[in-house]
Amino acid sequence: MQIVADLHTHTNVSTHAYSSLAEMVHAAKQAGMLAIALTDHGPAMEDGAHQWHFANQSIFPRVMDGVVVIRGMECNILPPMGAVDPIEYKYYKELEYVIASFHDPIYKPATVEAHTIAMEGVLRDPVITTLGHPGTPAFKFDYEHIISRCNESGKIVEINNNSINVRRGCQENCLEIARLCKKYEVPVVISSDAHIAYQVGKFDNALALVEEAGIPEELVINSSKERLAAYFRTIRGLDLFPDA
Template identity: 40%
Template sequence: MIKRLAADLHTHTDVSRHGYSTVYENITAAKAAGLLAVGISNHCPAHPDGAPEGHFRNLRVLPEWVDGVRILRGAELNFTNFDGEIDLSPDTIENRLDYTIASFHEDVIAPGSIKDNTKAYLHAAENPLIDIIGHSGTACYEYDYERVIPEFGKKGKLVEINEGTFRVRKSSAQNCRTIARLCMKYSVSVIVSSDAHFCRSVGQFDEALAMLNSLNFPKQLVVNADMEQLESWFLRKRRR
């Protein structure tokens, strides 16, 4: 059984205008939740509430450690079309960030057919600039899970199990369960994230963990189950 996690890599701040806490408030909340690391991953420029590219380039001013919590520099990329194109430059991603999440958002691109969405995710699997596939259980962006999940695994992508889905996208919860089952079937690693838009949500994973535990999901496939597994994933990522 997975009882707690070491890190939360999907959190938003008030730089994303529909986020309501500062970077430091998120860090403080992460420490209070017992996390060892927290990632700052605001929406990227194609989103109406996204930050400009300069925000992500300047994340290097954040110290590596604050109050005993490790700070990781991330971004939530937007798919801008069904060819899987994203909205930050390769230079910013490769030289200024620790990791990226890539997600569909209705404010950026209207949902397509299952074929369209599948095409985008297959392109994402091939894109070395994408590390984590964000909240892909979203109901309106349904894709061919059986076809795509193994490809994520082959290309080293992490599949996100998103706590926010169980709170604000409840119609997508069953899709998340299907995705988790397929990750088990094909030994694809996942990362559990809060998708916090307010600091009190940082490090809160109750419903996501309850779903995974109901499936007896193996702890070794949850990369943020402990810092050793997370560090190993970052090492493999750098080698790629």
């Protein structure tokens, strides 16, 4: 399976990541990506970006270095009801791609029931597009309850390459989630979660997992230019490739 866009990446605006916007875009080009989403951490994270960072992403040229650049954010799920970072709604709603993830500096791991209630809140948020690294072992939730509701709430599920590398115990949760995505025909996105330019476009673990789960290519929104374009047209009315 070919992946044509990396939709989860961090620049050094999040200070635990190390490459500039230009370096990330260039790396995407080198990796053969047609598009990249910049998804720095929301302001609730200690080293997250200020809300003005997100407000001002409109100055990004749509195409940089031959790569389509998507204005995004990885927001932090907050306890107890799954609200996310407090950024002004007028900025938040303009974001083109919004990942919601549990991060333990922000949400102290609790019970499966508590995490599930928070995820229900995520499903209700119309701006969020994607459930980020949902297989994180410390944040188990009722996978079937949430995944089976993704289509009605318009959410997609991320298969996060970095998670499989760095979060011990993620593999089996991620596989269970991927199998549920197949069962309920929930679209998935394969992403690197790169924190340095050298990780952009690296998807080996995520691809292997998707294959093991038997997810068909048609369910992977970034497996072709046409699917990627159709996804952003549907969720945001955005034409990523107007000259195509």
